[in-house]
Amino acid sequence: MKRVTLALTLALAAGLAAQAADAQTLKTIKDRGMLSCGVSQGLPGFSSPDDKGNWTGLDVDLCRAIAGAIFNDATKVKYVPLSAKDRFTALQSGEIDVLSRNTTWTISRDTSLGANFTGVTYYDGQGFMVKKSLKVNSALELNSASVCVQTGTTTEQNLADYFKANNMKYEVIAFGTNDETVKAYEAGRCDVFTTDQSGLYANRLKLANPNDHMVLPEIISKEPLGPMVRHGDDQWFDIVKWTLFALVTTEELGVTSKNVDEKAKLENPELKRVLGSDGNFGEQLGLTKDWVVRIVKAVGNYGEVFDRNVGAGSPLAINRGLNNLWNKGGLQYAPPIR
Amino acid sequence: MSTEARKPPAQIALKIRRVLGGKAGWNGVAVQFAFAAILGWIGYEIVSNARANLENQHIAAGFGFLRNNAGFDVNQTLISYTGSDTFLRVFVVGLLNTLVVSVVGIFFATVIGFIVALCRLSPNWLLSRVGEIYVEIIRNLPLLFQILFWYLAVLAALPNPRQSISLLGFAFISNRGLVIPRPIGEGGFEPFLAMLALGIVAAIALRIYARRALFQRGQMIRIWPYVLGLVFGLPLASILVFGLPFTFEMPQLKGFNFAGGSRIIPEFVALTLALSTYTAAFIAEIVRAGILSVHSGQMEAGSSLGLSRGTTLRLIVVPQAMRVIVPPLTNQYLNLTKNSSLAVAIGYPDLVSVFAGTSLSQTGQAIEIIAMTMGVYLMISLLTSAVMSVYGWRVSRSLGA
16 A cells, blocks of 8 residues: 555656656547546446456446447556555646546645636435444434444545534544455444445445345435546546536436437437537537537446445445436536537 | 775865766866756756746646645544644644654664574574564565555454454443543653653763673673662652652543543554565565674674673674675665555555645645655655664674774
8 A cells, every 4th residue: 555655656756757748648548548546446236357357337338428429449448456545645746537436526635736627426414323233213322332444535524523512532543445444343442434425335234134234214424426637637526526417417308228219319409419410519528529429328327327336226226315316306417408 | 994095185176076977078068067957957948837826827836835724524533633733734743754664664664674684594493484474474465565564454353343352341342442541741740750860871871880880991891770769750750759750631422422531542553564565575585684694703702701692692693794784774774764655545645645635635735735745755765864874884884983
């Protein structure tokens, strides 16, 4: 872990020159023939490799969508697994083109890291998981508990704030990776495991007896998770931002990976604009006219991506909740494509 | 040193030419300066380039972040620390945690290492085989694996706090660590400390006196009864006069965990165990090599003087062996300190974990933080090796005299 940070830091110190001058990320990616995408080291539902080594998940699908828009081939992505603390350095040093790794959007990250968030792929919040045998029903009963947490996350600070605000004592044990944290929780080193609620459900599946553990109802923070890109290349920023908007817009319009070809033939003015037979929005982004069609063919619309990875169609079975479309009681909203 | 003939004092210019230029004379000096200038220029380019680009990309730079609030907690702190303290304090907390695990680890590694070495050298077949097996197994397994083994083994073997093992009702062992009563200073605390210090100083003075008596007049003085009296008697007397120096705060099971008392966390135990047993295997071989390097005639000479085996080892063989032992032993001490950075794997809050880990990702200032962390390890290592050099110099001086 230390070596990785060190190497990245040295790369950052010595190699920044090339990156700053060369802001043409899209061109670099096309020349390379691959999108380099920073993902987690394994968080089911968001980014984790399956038994054949293929990466799947919500965060992974965003990268696949971008690759689809650029190359019309969702497989042209190189995944770089990163620990929580190495992720920003990897982005700054140019090792990856986009960081799609369940990263919480905060003001300090947006302003001091030389990188920008492009949107919110998943609205999350921090929660707690405990063993059912502890007979705890609320996070407010956790006074004097030991809490396992992954180091280098906003989780650690939220945790400190929450226990302080509620005048409770606790002991924090911080581990380098998600797997080490879960292992220590399972070994009984701590009473409580805390991370984003989606992560709790995902990690519960990794435990020997998932049903012996429960997620407490309290959500103690806002955790809008989203992708990040480097400062200094607005075109690339726009591409990543609008890839997500395209996913949301297509869900809103009922365009899915199955019916996209038929929808493209319809004489509906909005569909024609979005799917590229009218206007040249894709070309203005630096992509092709049919960029939205390519995206939907690569991964489907936002609803399909959600269901497949974390929603009803996945083992996690998380409700849409805040991640539903704006007109269905959620927060997912995309500016119009026109 | 003493065998070298004294040379006439050279003029400064000639000295520079000799030191820097060697056989090449002034040309050599010029080459040296040009080389140093190029190195300096490369360094300057790297730093200024990185600075300019950090600025271009609006990445925060500089050490101002050290004054910001950290906002996260740490589970083992030797100084008082809360989430509302600064990153600078986090740095100190992490540094102290690294130092404490290194110092304790070095102590136990040395003790275990010497014992294992003596086992291997022992004429007893079983003891020497046990020593050999220990060395061959421990030093051939990767350290990270051993740390994880100790951590998971320690955790798996221990019950949860509610079923904790009680030691005589005042100390408790569970998978949250060892909880012991915490001493709290009372009225008699200062006189107690003063008496204890006085006793120790007097005992040291007595020993110096006894050694001098032995070396100058050949007189053996039995000092240990007086030493015992001074070190234990004086503080005891202060307790009788001034009352108890401290009372104990007893740990009590409250909710999930023990409240009150002092706690040694299992991460610390696992890390210390792994580091000291691992390094001890190397130290054992170094010590064995050192002792074997002393000619066996020395042992025989000792016994012909009527000294016991233990005394011969202590007074004749080990001091001569130390000359061979100290330099590689220093390496092992340095290795142990640097290896303690593997702590992050088991959640022990050392410098790398809390500062180069958590603080780095909270602030994103990788260059500053990694530079500070590297600087700290460099300082610790240089200090350790300086101390060991002084010790080695003293050992060889006393032998040379």
